[in-house]
Amino acid sequence: MRFMGLFSRTKTMEADEARRWMEGRPPGSFTLLDVRQPGEYEQGHLPGAVLIPLSELETRLGEIDPEKPVLAY
Amino acid sequence: MLSNRGMDATSMNGGIDAWDGLVSRAQVGQGIYLIEGDETAEEVVALAYGLEEGSRRFYRELAGRCDAPEVRRLFETLHDAEIRHEDRLWERYRALPGSLADRRAFEEHVVAGALEGGLTPDRLLAGNPDAGRGYAEALDLAMSLETDALDLYLRMAAAFDKTDIRSIFLDLAEEERGHLEKLGALRGRGP
Numbered sequence: 001m002r003f004m005g006l007f008s009r010t011k012t013m014e015a016d017e018a019r020r021w022m023e024g025r026p027p028g029s030f031t032l033l034d035v036r037q038p039g040e041y042e043q044g045h046l047p048g049a050v051l052i053p054l055s056e057l058e059t060r061l062g063e064i065d066p067e068k069p070v071l072a073y
Numbered sequence: 074m075l076s077n078r079g080m081d082a083t084s085m086n087g088g089i090d091a092w093d094g095l096v097s098r099a100q101v102g103q104g105i106y107l108i109e110g111d112e113t114a115e116e117v118v119a120l121a122y123g124l125e126e127g128s129r130r131f132y133r134e135l136a137g138r139c140d141a142p143e144v145r146r147l148f149e150t151l152h153d154a155e156i157r158h159e160d161r162l163w164e165r166y167r168a169l170p171g172s173l174a175d176r177r178a179f180e181e182h183v184v185a186g187a188l189e190g191g192l193t194p195d196r197l198l199a200g201n202p203d204a205g206r207g208y209a210e211a212l213d214l215a216m217s218l219e220t221d222a223l224d225l226y227l228r229m230a231a232a233f234d235k236t237d238i239r240s241i242f243l244d245l246a247e248e249e250r251g252h253l254e255k256l257g258a259l260r261g262r263g264p
Contacts, residue, residue: 010076011083015091018083027246028230028239036089044089044096047220048227048246057074065234066080073085073092 018071031064033072046073095216095253097224114169114238117229119179119187121245122162124222126184127193129155131218134198141208147259148215151252158245165241194218212260216253223249 013021022032027048034041034049041051052060064070075082085091112120132152136145166172166179173179198204198214205211223246230242 012086013083014086015093018085019092019094026243027227027250028243031231032227034089042098044098045224046089046092047095047097047224048231049224050228050231061075061078064075064080066078069081069083070075071083071085072075073088 013071018073022071029068031068031070033064033070035072049073095220097221099221099224114236115166115172115183116187117233117238118162118166118169118241119183121226121229121241122159122166122180123184123188124193124225125155125158125162125245126180127188127195128218128222129159130193130195131198132215134195135205135211135215138205139208139211140206141211141263144208144211144259144263147255148211151215151255154248154252158248161244162241208263209260212256212263216256216260219249219253219256223253 022030032046032049034045034051035054035057036051037053038051041049045051050063052063089096129152132148132155136148136152139145139148163176163179166183167174173183205214226242226246226249230239230246233239233242
């Protein structure tokens with residue numbers, strides 16, 4: 001049914017699992033995405049995280065390589 | 074949103090508040106961390122070289138300050154590693170068309186220009202003469218430096234995706250990750 005797409009659930013993982021997931025992959029083989037605001041990002045972000053605030057994500061999706069897995073926070 | 078577009082996307086539960094690891098405070102679009110993606114190969118190689126030189130001086134200074142012999146030895150090892158990074162970057166620069174033949178001229182003109190107004194790690198340390206004397210404090214300072222360097226190189230690699238410059242930064246990022254592992258191991262054994 002069409003409406004089921006509205007309730008699709010994104011995969012999630014706990015922080016420790018996320019760390020192991022990233023450490024097991026070569027740098028540059030995935031996109032680490034920070035969806036917070038610039039001020040929050042500058043106060044501290046995970047190394048290598050690309051910032052695209054959530055409010056801008058829809059219009060900036062083209063900046064994310066669709067061939068690479070994305071880990072967002 | 075990402076999954077709906079067919080991307081393999083995962084969300085980290087708890088966000089950054091749940092993260093029990095190092096974070097970078099390198100700022101977006103400011104000073105030495107300004108990356109717009111339209112820089113020339115020469116500019117980015119020079120910037121990376123300047124940062125490595127700043128890190129080299131940082132480790133030399135920190136090795137001179139730190140009271141703990143084991144930590145001092147690691148800093149001397151990391152100092153030497155930064156020199157090898159600089160050597161590699163110099164070779165990459167030399168392969169660029171129109172590059173200067175003299176390394177000193179490269180450092181004095183090209184690198185200095187790339188770093189203009191930027192605060193390199195050694196300059197930050199110079200402003201804090203008493204920092205980094207103790208075992209834990211010295212290692213924490215170094216880990217903070219390496220975390221910011223890792224962050225910068227990964228973001229540079231992403232900004233220069235689909236170019237041959239990307240590999241320079243991925244290689245450097247892998248090295249910085251290795252440095253962090255060594256520092257973290259020593260930190261974990263100490264007070």
